[in-house]
Amino acid sequence: MRHIRAKRLFLCSLPLFLLAATLALAQGESRARDLGIPFDGTPGALNAITDVGGVEVGFTTLISGSGKLVVGQGPVRTGVTAILPRGKKSINDPVFAGWYSLNGNGEMTGTTWVEESGFLEGPVMITNTHSVGVVRDAVIKWRFEHGAADLSGYWWSLPVVAETWDGELNDINGFHVKPDDAFHALNTASSGPVSEGNVGGGTGMICNGFKGGTGTASRKLSAKEGGYTLGVLVQCNYGVQSQLRIAGIPVGRELPSGIPHAEDTGSIIVVVATDAPLLPNQLKRLARRVPLGLGRLGSYSGDGSGDIFIAFSTANSATWGPGGVKHVAMLPNDDMNSLFLATAQAVEEAVVNAMIAARDLKGINDFEVLAIPHAKLQQVLRKYSRLVGADNT
Amino acid sequence: MRHIRAKRLFLCSLPLFLLAATLALAQGESRARDLGIPFDGTPGALNAITDVGGVEVGFTTLISGSGKLVVGQGPVRTGVTAILPRGKKSINDPVFAGWYSLNGNGEMTGTTWVEESGFLEGPVMITNTHSVGVVRDAVIKWRFEHGAADLSGYWWSLPVVAETWDGELNDINGFHVKPDDAFHALNTASSGPVSEGNVGGGTGMICNGFKGGTGTASRKLSAKEGGYTLGVLVQCNYGVQSQLRIAGIPVGRELPSGIPHAEDTGSIIVVVATDAPLLPNQLKRLARRVPLGLGRLGSYSGDGSGDIFIAFSTANSATWGPGGVKHVAMLPNDDMNSLFLATAQAVEEAVVNAMIAARDLKGINDFEVLAIPHAKLQQVLRKYSRLVGADNT
């Protein structure tokens, strides 16, 4: 269910799409748990960020052209992802938020205001590195046209837009993302299942030597723990194959060679959503736990990596803006442990989901990135008794 | 009204005290406004941090010995200051807090937990640089003996203790501050007027070329602005005379030469208290405004300076600890401007109050630091039409 902008679809070369379709049939529409990969914790109904009530996600996926790179003409393998904390109401009802940069070789605009105010005042957008600007200004325009009657446009001028780099597959210096692509992702955002793999901003990503992209997962806490839901969405483009651990097993070394990146020059953007009533400083605590999830996967967060994370809470509606003292709910710090663990767990699973959902993709100069081979991965995990199913548990 | 620990009082050499008394008569018990120095904004009833309801302040002032330095024997010119956000209840009802370091050549223990949790879980103590440790452990002991029945002592083990250096007047390497001195400051803390000048941790301080020490001031917002109170207490030991501005006038250059420090090697600790309902991230915003007050005074925050600030709010009682979701009040960010301005104003006035209240003090090897000369200061300000009273307004 890729959200591909209709008006640009005809640009796609037919053979490429046929190839993609074939591969999809070969590996099936699967998620990590479907393959028997074990994860801890209890996911929400969709095992997606949209398990957090109100969160909507939209994508614009741009795939067109093939063969030789001609800057400005393609090939194009990129897109835009939009995460709206409260759906369309996100414009007028900001959420508490916090952020953290594990390795700042990347961009997330709008963070000085998140840090200062404690609020995220709109969507989180993710695209490629060289299209952050166009998406940022487009969000302002979109808000100006759809927002409440604040003609000055003053109060929403600092959009949060993050990126990872897709220049190995995509004509990134061709600047193919346009304002309409941002509008499309925003306007088509919805609750429900979330597409994974080669979609949205994640279209042209490479992760741990194989095809990366968009992934998601969630955790539902027990009633005793408060019954809160925490969801994660990642755009993953980081890592080297040799360090990849799945289910704790260093599978990277036993899988066939993927992209032989000698070093981790990629990036990962992580968005953490929860309905637990957390204050801004507490949400930063969640963002700081993302590396604990990445650590499980063997990441060392390379120098070239933009590993930037943002966490928000959909609780505490209508707490933004003037009009006198607001009353907000706060989960005690002492009760946050389950959320910390859920963050680490959901990050771990969302990355693997992104890799499992991703499909082989050929980009500029016919450079091709293969998806992680499912059957072979299962075989390695089975060898270490770490596959859930017939012979393992 | 100095709080001097009785059992050590007899150590003081008589001549020194007579001298101090004489000087006190000469300059009188005065505050900056009494001299006609103009300040903006409306102070609270006491123009002190204790205008914020519940805040209590206590001092232990140690002055003994004179003449040649014999490490371990004196002379002693030091002390301890205790600020209790909710008086004796501070132990069991932590306050929201935030902190900021303008120049970190100093110490404020306990700040990683303030930053992480958003809470200040006890008093703020201020002493000399080499006595931070003894005061820190003493606070733990005091809490253990006076606190609720948490025998483990677990939840209050990270006291906030700050310092400035008094080694020019005081035998700082003699480690004269003892646990009892911390207990005394805590046990005698009270609301009401706050002593200024050569008291508590501020006893041996030098500021902008003259005698420094403890100072305080407050601002009371109008009903339209919310009616909140904001108070400040400083322990000031920073600055060089040549840069000193009072009421915006570079008075330092026109006053007789004080201590000829070529560079700013001092420090200033600032504690900001308010009853406005601010979240932890908002309190950090107050702490970040302290430099705007110091800027008015001409400070450049020298390399050797430990300029560390903490802000707390006495609103939102009983929000700490486990037991389910808490409900807290939050002033909208948009309504914080008056508090920002009040912070800058109160910092400016508190420093001048410290200098005006301070008295000449002779310390090790008969090194003497003179108080800023009141009459001469008035004369300079009058020259620039910046003295409130008979001939200026």
Add this chain to the structure above:
Amino acid sequence: MRHIRAKRLFLCSLPLFLLAATLALAQGESRARDLGIPFDGTPGALNAITDVGGVEVGFTTLISGSGKLVVGQGPVRTGVTAILPRGKKSINDPVFAGWYSLNGNGEMTGTTWVEESGFLEGPVMITNTHSVGVVRDAVIKWRFEHGAADLSGYWWSLPVVAETWDGELNDINGFHVKPDDAFHALNTASSGPVSEGNVGGGTGMICNGFKGGTGTASRKLSAKEGGYTLGVLVQCNYGVQSQLRIAGIPVGRELPSGIPHAEDTGSIIVVVATDAPLLPNQLKRLARRVPLGLGRLGSYSGDGSGDIFIAFSTANSATWGPGGVKHVAMLPNDDMNSLFLATAQAVEEAVVNAMIAARDLKGINDFEVLAIPHAKLQQVLRKYSRLVGADNT
């Protein structure tokens, strides 16, 4: 010497320009010192950021249309400012840098990488709030076209672009800044005198109740202090008239009423340049001193203000990139005091320079912002014996 993009010049309505010319004659081309306003410290030859060798500054000033606001059509009162640390070589020879946000209600892209790497890898751009995106992506394109043969474009993808808001005078939601405007500012950047007032990104700014904009100043340290130069460029759009202090005097209250902003909703971007050999963490120390300069001017850094500062050093050339261990020079921390003081002094003067150089400007719906009245300002300062010249010193 305004750098106005030629191809858009014809859009300007004639009467407006005539008015501007008339005003320029009335107040003359002046800087703060020309009026007798006293400042401390010794400026460089130009009293500008370009006193730091290698630094180049360029502007694109967009002024066109008048009368009623028609979103997308104007009136236009905006622009772009480019600061290149090493001129055109900035692309391939990054400088050490550090940054600080006093109040983050603003944007400065690229800061996570500045913080992480310690390097500023290109120019600093300043524009209006809603044009940060277009300028950011344009910088990437410009670098891609003019940079070294790194076709991947990888290593320079995170431009630093800051902003202040000009929506009171300018059709900010019309998105009038285009990529060519960024290119123009970059391509015409030069050393030498720097235009001030209504130029570049500062075109439509309001500051302390009067017309604001671009300002600059510098300090030259004595040989004994190392002989280093430190320069500052500000785009100032902050403050309320009632709090304005010039030369320490609260002049705002005695001047005729300007724009009656009840609260500080503006912003100020400050760029600090020096040739002193400072490491990244030391440059952050400079950025943290900017508030000390703003404090002298009475700022309280309002909630709506984006007060974000970046500092870089042109020393330590060729220290970026792979190729083995680099050897860099470092000024000892103990020797930084003169640079701290210079920062506070230059910030103070650059803001006043911006206000003095600015001219009356009429924008959308004929809303007009007047320049601070020079003669009246002199009169107030003279009253307080704070005017340098005939009757004061």
Add this chain to the structure above:
Amino acid sequence: MRHIRAKRLFLCSLPLFLLAATLALAQGESRARDLGIPFDGTPGALNAITDVGGVEVGFTTLISGSGKLVVGQGPVRTGVTAILPRGKKSINDPVFAGWYSLNGNGEMTGTTWVEESGFLEGPVMITNTHSVGVVRDAVIKWRFEHGAADLSGYWWSLPVVAETWDGELNDINGFHVKPDDAFHALNTASSGPVSEGNVGGGTGMICNGFKGGTGTASRKLSAKEGGYTLGVLVQCNYGVQSQLRIAGIPVGRELPSGIPHAEDTGSIIVVVATDAPLLPNQLKRLARRVPLGLGRLGSYSGDGSGDIFIAFSTANSATWGPGGVKHVAMLPNDDMNSLFLATAQAVEEAVVNAMIAARDLKGINDFEVLAIPHAKLQQVLRKYSRLVGADNT
């Protein structure tokens, strides 16, 4: 080879020591690799922080008394650890350093100055939570007595002292650590093999449900990677058994029940040393990688945990202090990847080393914490084909 302060040794009850000796025989003096636990990367000669040339480590271990808790009398199960970056020369030749707090429910004094200056000006000390103060002031005294002739004591007054909490085994509110204990750790510090387990500040620690304490590990980079050494020392007191992963396997769930902590209320202090020439901001990058190592072990960094890390470099000697511009070496950011990976690897191994070296310990009220059972652990890893040796590789 425990460093136990002689004069207090006689306080130890005999039976306790006999028990410890018996256990030592049972499990042997072993490290994680000796048991066949697999780790990535190449350790240095000692697989210890002392593989970094110049680094010295000393311990004071305090074990005395048994049975019922009588505050002030015991039982005592605590100590002090000293890490000297350049051995005894650490006093006069500070090292570049950076720090990071993953979860700030702990203390590390002196960090504002590390952050500000970029230097660590002496040793790193680790003790129990309630003894940070006494150790801090003792370091000042020790320096004053052993340092160069700076009688003012000014320049070294901000010691770095960290802690974890041992109140389950140790009479922590009895304040049994004395200044002499800090002196002993400093004076007996040496290069060479480093004791692990129940030694120094790590004496009374609990980690992941079993006995924790002090652990160390190192990595030696290849010549192609620069040939640098990176070493880690941990004092580990964090975690819950259910989450423990060793070699990627969730072994915690399959081992016999240890201490049934429901939540992670512990702490971990990590010291990272390297001889790679890194600037302060680069050392902070290393500190930020520590969570990636903890993630491998399943940590979620609980609310009650003080997870604070400091990294220093022994390169760039004689760069501290006044006296004109210093010349320092800097590894390019692009060349740091091997160090990032080494940090994650060494942290992972050092924690396991601490647990493997630790021995059963009985403390207050005869509460006993058992060491992780070696044979059972091997059995679990063998089941998952993750044991190096006879049947696994």
